[in-house]
Amino acid sequence: MLKRLMFLLAGLVAVSACGAQDKAAPAKTDWKEGQNYFVLAKPQPPAPGKVDVTEVFSYACPHCAHFQPFVDQLKARLPKQVTFTYMPVVFNPSWEPYARAFYAAQSLGVLDKSHQALFDALHRDHKPLRTIEELGGFFGGLGVDPKNFVSTAQSFVVEGQLNKGRELALAYEIQSTPTLIVNGKYRLDASSAGGQEQAIALAEWLVDKELKSAKK
Template sequence: MKNPWLIIGVILFVLIGGSVWYATVVSKYNNEGVVLTEHLKGNLKATVTLTEYSDFQCPACAQFEPVVAELLAKYGDSISFEYKHFPLIQLHPVALPSAEASEAAAVQNKFWEMHDKLFENQEVWSKSPTPNKYFIQYAEEIGLDLKLFKQHLRSSLIKDKVQTEYKEALQLGFTSTPSFLLNGKKMNIATYQDFIEQVGNAVDPKVDLNAITKTAKPLVDDEETKNIASTTN
């Protein structure tokens, strides 16, 4: 192949019986056989966009996932949601390999399945001296071709993608995880309720927010993340 990069297009599919659209935006591939994707949920044509910069080893990120899931279940037709990587590598030693594991799963169209496994089992793999064995276990559980998964874990293209999103988060001025953009603007949130209300009001100022079950409480405060900007410069 003379040109190893190829713009492929957009693949959409709808979950049977539901109203939420899921999407895989296929961006490019190289001679490693790796296809990179953006990780989207919701309605790609929605006027409200929500982007999360997250770290699979971050406790606050794991606690935030049910909140995001509830919002998408309620407003899925009205929001375009994107997940991006912001592994706080100085603080979370397995954040980078877990991000790469999710991207290796994405090559086989199983990003969200691996995403869920990593957050649901964070307490297990993040404390293991051999986290890769758990990544491989989760890959098998979600039905991946293990030979390809292991091969893609070593992909330079995947490593570059995670690094690019990490640098993007720093350039936006983010210093902790999870961090969010709402309609392209940084969100300032102190509690789950702050987050719920800002997203709900962006969708519809008249919407009843009581249907979201999370009660207002402070977010998990990872003290170490406060100085991440200075340690990554």
């Protein structure tokens, strides 16, 4: 387990370093499979006729906080028929409360309000939000009853979502955060793409590739 965590943390450092690089995005014809993006061994396609982009992330990850503005750009530019999904991942026990917070916020209908706010609280304001109870206090500031938040975060439904997320993280071959998955088939990150802007450009290119394939 320790070896795996060290490997995962090394992946996080790689994402950070490559994300800071300032180099031009490759032309669309220059993206290389196995170098810039990877085809999953066990694809997890969405429903027939659908195209989906998933960001695998954690609120605990500072690189995810830095990547969020680029994610917002991607969401705004995606064609209407393409859906965007967030998937929190748990690399170690300290990350689990944040995954529970995501699913609870989603269930309570406050995710649009809480998503950026939680990133800001953790990485800009450095608030000590490490437990479900502390996170309940944070959500209380957003108008959510703290007790309702805690009970939702610890519910059977959220437990099932966590288990499903663990299965998908394995199928998606997740090694670091943030990672983008396009249509349950392709995996990429800022490191493989050559930077954060390049990662968004590559994701859009893969989306276009899938949309064209769906029309055939």
